[in-house]
Amino acid sequence: MYHKVSPGKKEKYRISPERFISQMEYLSKRGYQTISSDELLGVVRKRRILPEKPVLLTFDDGYRDNFTYAYPILKRYNFRATIFLVTQYIGKKDGWGKGKEEILSWEEIGKMRKEGFSFGSHTHTHPNLLKLSRDKVLSEIRDSKRILEERLGEPIKFFAYPYGKFNSQIRDMVKEAGYLGAFSTLPGKNGIDEDPFLLRRILIRGYDTKFHFILNLKLGRSRL
Numbered sequence: 001m002y003h004k005v006s007p008g009k010k011e012k013y014r015i016s017p018e019r020f021i022s023q024m025e026y027l028s029k030r031g032y033q034t035i036s037s038d039e040l041l042g043v044v045r046k047r048r049i050l051p052e053k054p055v056l057l058t059f060d061d062g063y064r065d066n067f068t069y070a071y072p073i074l075k076r077y078n079f080r081a082t083i084f085l086v087t088q089y090i091g092k093k094d095g096w097g098k099g100k101e102e103i104l105s106w107e108e109i110g111k112m113r114k115e116g117f118s119f120g121s122h123t124h125t126h127p128n129l130l131k132l133s134r135d136k137v138l139s140e141i142r143d144s145k146r147i148l149e150e151r152l153g154e155p156i157k158f159f160a161y162p163y164g165k166f167n168s169q170i171r172d173m174v175k176e177a178g179y180l181g182a183f184s185t186l187p188g189k190n191g192i193d194e195d196p197f198l199l200r201r202i203l204i205r206g207y208d209t210k211f212h213f214i215l216n217l218k219l220g221r222s223r224l
């Protein structure tokens, strides 16, 4: 799981393009192949077989730098990714943080989609769902799905919980809204018996060294 890919000071949620290139190059040289969320779900639900070295790359929040920096790098290695979008702020600035980060436009999303990138919902306004009423949670989950489906003309099957916050009611609401799976920030690799609505992800932090990256890849955690 990544967030921002751009130059600037190292942050937990911002990786430099140089470091991102070195990680993608590592994956490519070691024979990893990117898979889609659909393919991962196929394993969890139907025990489908994956490539020998599968990796699913996801980006939360839909920052414009995903298009400016990450997308050309990923294309260079013939990799694909899934990006989780916050529909209220598409083509604007993030309205949940400091309001300074540029967010992808529909046009940029369309270009990446043509190249095989996938998009999922990260709610309509990026709230902490644990703090909302049941009705508000439902509209966050449903509105974002509907807006993405109208604009992209395809079913939106995957959801990612903002701030990784969820409880069992929220999990059930995501399922009832018609999603096929949801990504948490529970760390680790996904096994064949994973709950499709609590899929695990490994946060790749902007200041992680290559050693951390390799440990994450091999062990599903950044410590020995």
Ligand SMILES: [Zn+2]
Residues within 6 Å of the ligand: 060, 061, 122, 126, 162, 163
């Ligand atoms: Zn987020």
